[in-house]
Amino acid sequence: MTNTMYFLFLCAFLSAVTAYWHPDLPPGPYCGIDNKCCKDREDGCSHRIIDTLCYCDEFCDRYHDDCCPDYQKVCRHEDVQPLPFLNPCIHGGKFYLEGETRRVDCNTCKCVRVSDTTLSWSCENDPCIMDSDVIFGVNRGSSWRAYNYTQFQGRKLKDGLVFKLGTLPLSRETRLMGPIRHDKDINYPTHFDARERWPNYISPVVDQEWCGSDWAISIATVASDRFAIQSNGAESMVLSPQSLVSCNRNQQRGCHGGHIDVAWNFVRGKGIVDEECFPYKAADTKCPFRSKGNLIEAGCRIPVKQRTSKYKVAPPGRLSNERDIMYDIMDSGPVQAVMTVYQDFFHYRDGVYRRSPYGNQHMKGLHSVRIVGWGEERGEKYWIVANSWGCNWGENGYFRILRGANEADIESFVVTVLCDVTRAYQKK
Secondary structure (H helix, E strand, C coil), X not given: CCHHHHHHHHHHHHHHCHHHCHHHCCCCCCHHHCCCCECCCCCCCEEXXXXXXXXXXXXXXXXXXXXXXXXXXXXCCCCCCCCCCCECEEECCEEECCCCEEEECCEEEEEEECCCCEEEEEECCCCECCCHHHHHHHHCCCXXXXXXXXXXXXXXXXXXXXXXXXXXXCCHHHHCCCECCCCCCCCCXXXXXXXXXXXXXXXXXXXXXXXXCHHHHHHHHHHHHHHHHHCCCCCCCCECHHHHHHHCCCCCCHHHCECHHHHHHHHHHCCECECCCCCCCCCCCCCCCCCCCCCCCCCCCCCCCCCCCCECECCXXXXXXXXXXXXXXXXXXXXXXXXXXXXXXXXXXXXXXXXXXXCCCCCCEEEEEEEEEEEEECCEEEEEEECCECCCCCECCEEEEECCCCHHHCCCEEEECCECCCHHHCCC
């Protein structure tokens, strides 16, 4: 440490912590010159010290701490030992006092006392969502490109796996659900995209923000798409994921996660409202609807089929075969899929995603997404999938992932559903 740096720190330290400045002043004697110690506040009971005054009356240390250095020893007969000087915490040429903090990416470092004379940094060491090693490794030769997203900067991976995902583990009964088999022996097109097949019926990408609501968003968007497609446009609207986050509270955790089977049963039994009626807020807000309230008065849209006041679906089913998934999308619209997310997926920019060997391999989470189609590029088959991290992530909010190989478990649990639409408007 240079003499100039030491002096600047000493000045700052002494001015911030008054308990440290008495021992550094000239020791005197002051009060001990004539052993004069006053009981009452007396301006005359003082002595010149450097360029100000110090006092020897009993009020000196009550409010202003302007006692003479020998006041404790002479007037109170207490032998005060000088406090030891603390070696400070230093970072980037700046001095930090005990208890002060600084940030290193997503981790916090705190200046703590490690001995009577030494302060040192105590830093968290959690993996961050963004990792330069992942970006370098992926971009060196993978089938997809990685990117450093500013919206994830300063965020811990463990928090991202909660608030950027949200799907809770499937129950044993749900995992063992028997799959629906279409067994259609047809020639499937090399490329199919629901956005091209039904350009006015596919709901936009949602940004779940810092809320673990992927379970609600994927269900609401899949249901929105399928209501429009299966009603031949009669029920073309965007449904509200906030209906599930705020109103489906039994066994659910809102922005801290939800079970997709519980949520689908909620849509089946109670239904959800449209997005304009209850906009997405990315927060655990209170459900505004009474069980017997008037939805029209609340500004909600009412389905064409008047037997119900909210949008409801039939019991959901499971798809587990690549061709069955393709047929179901081509016939009835996008489907919901549950995939496993590792650290590298947060970095996805474009290309066909395959899980890489880079980044943290131990921390993972379940993520619900919406498959809208498929394609093939240079002999590599892929799914086209809508994420819920906004349009500034991936390929305008979408990503492509290897098809037919259960990459990241995306083909392990795929959900299809029929919507409760007016029979007269059902698609032909």
